[in-house]
Amino acid sequence: MAINTISNLSSIQRVKFEDFKGAPTWFEQFLNTLNLFMTAIYNMSNHGITYANLGVIAPFTFSFTPGTTTGFKFANPTTSTPTNVIIGNIYEGNNFQVHPAVATQLYWHYSQGFVFVDSIIGLTSGTQYTISVLVS
Numbered sequence: 001m002a003i004n005t006i007s008n009l010s011s012i013q014r015v016k017f018e019d020f021k022g023a024p025t026w027f028e029q030f031l032n033t034l035n036l037f038m039t040a041i042y043n044m045s046n047h048g049i050t051y052a053n054l055g056v057i058a059p060f061t062f063s064f065t066p067g068t069t070t071g072f073k074f075a076n077p078t079t080s081t082p083t084n085v086i087i088g089n090i091y092e093g094n095n096f097q098v099h100p101a102v103a104t105q106l107y108w109h110y111s112q113g114f115v116f117v118d119s120i121i122g123l124t125s126g127t128q129y130t131i132s133v134l135v136s
Helices: 026-047
Strands: 058-064 073-075 085-092 105-111 114-121 129-135
Touching: 085 105
Parallel strands: none
Antiparallel strands: 058 129, 073 114, 085 129, 105 114
16 A cells, blocks of 8 residues: 655645744754654655555465465565465466355464465365465
8 A cells, every 4th residue: 555645745844933932942842853753754755655665564476285385485575573464365376266265364474584374274275376465
């Protein structure tokens, strides 16, 4: 999911202490901190940002044949230790319109930079599947 370039961002990027007549002196330090935060958010929003370029979530697609594929693993596509591997789509072979008839569930673990697929329940043994997952 991307937050696309926002063309209607305000041209005001900083809040000035001088604009707050009668404000206490501690408020100036608060505005300095707020401006640091606003600058980062403004720049990210103005230049477009995606989960992928943050390294937070990454899609990964692989082929898997239950009963034949064993010890399947793939390199962690994110910049941090994953906490979720969620099935996005499963279809038989290259046929985008043929899906498993029952609900599927993926069991996995993470070790030394790799996501290991322990098992995927709900698939027919011996049938090749193309599986897309989101790793986060």
